[in-house]
Amino acid sequence: EAGVAQSPRYKIIEKRQSVAFWCNPISGHATLYWYQQILGQGPKLLIQFQNNGVVDDSQLPKDRFSAERLKGVDSTLKIQPAKLEDSAVYLCASSQGGGTYNEQFFGPGTRLTVL
Amino acid sequence: AQSVTQPDIHITVSEGASLELRCNYSYGATPYLFWYVQSPGQGLQLLLKYFSGDTLVQGIKGFEAEFKRSQSSFNLRKPSVHWSDAAEYFCAGGGLTGGGNKLTFGTGTQLKVEL
Numbered sequence: 001e002a003g004v005a006q007s008p009r010y011k012i013i014e015k016r017q018s019v020a021f022w023c024n025p026i027s028g029h030a031t032l033y034w035y036q037q038i039l040g041q042g043p044k045l046l047i048q049f050q051n052n053g054v055v056d057d058s059q060l061p062k063d064r065f066s067a068e069r070l071k072g073v074d075s076t077l078k079i080q081p082a083k084l085e086d087s088a089v090y091l092c093a094s095s096q097g098g099g100t101y102n103e104q105f106f107g108p109g110t111r112l113t114v115l
Numbered sequence: 116a117q118s119v120t121q122p123d124i125h126i127t128v129s130e131g132a133s134l135e136l137r138c139n140y141s142y143g144a145t146p147y148l149f150w151y152v153q154s155p156g157q158g159l160q161l162l163l164k165y166f167s168g169d170t171l172v173q174g175i176k177g178f179e180a181e182f183k184r185s186q187s188s189f190n191l192r193k194p195s196v197h198w199s200d201a202a203e204y205f206c207a208g209g210g211l212t213g214g215g216n217k218l219t220f221g222t223g224t225q226l227k228v229e230l
Binding site for chain 2: 004042043044045048056091093100101103104
């Protein structure tokens with residue numbers, strides 16, 4: 001089966017610009033996650049969707065980050081305006097259900113560099 | 116607060132030697148614990164998971180981990196390391212947090228394998 005797809009794989013922007021990342025989860029997976037992985041740290045959950053509804057966005061910096069999952073399939077994460085500290089790898093993951101016991105499958109990530 | 120700690124940032128072992136990567140957790144109740152591996156430019160891949168039952172868990176690629184409640188540990192082991200095991204390893208914990216599936220990741224251990 002096809003895995004989680006993400007694009008672009010790499011993005012370089014200047015601070016105060018905007019950027020968007022796209023994720024297509026594994027077919028049939030109801031739950032989708034966006035993580036931020038800063039160099040030298042483990043991934044940190046930004047937002048979790050169950051179908052097209054938000055389950056947890058407590059760690060999403062809502063003044064500059066937004067995410068949507070229209071039609072409960074693919075998802076877009078946007079940063080506007082970007083700051084230097086947003087440089088990180090943004091990982092998308094999906095799982096069949098929302099319980100902790102459901103394995104999360106990760107995409108390859110988008111590496112963002114903010115200059 | 117729930118947390119996962121990986122005390123070793125870098126570990127170097129010789130090919131064929133045994134490996135143990137440490138992970139300590141802090142959770143109020145029995146946690147769900149996971150080990151993931153991340154190769155350069157790749158997403159995270161699940162090696163194994165512990166939910167309940169037998170405290171010795173077998174995973175993929177010859178890895179195993181042992182849950183020790185008395186020590187709040189979930190260390191990852193492999194009896195004989197292969198050069199292809201060089202990667203970054205993340206321990207993660209999850210729990211029954213309001214019905215979500217939030218994973219808390221450790222900061223990772225970078226494994227180098229000497230030939």
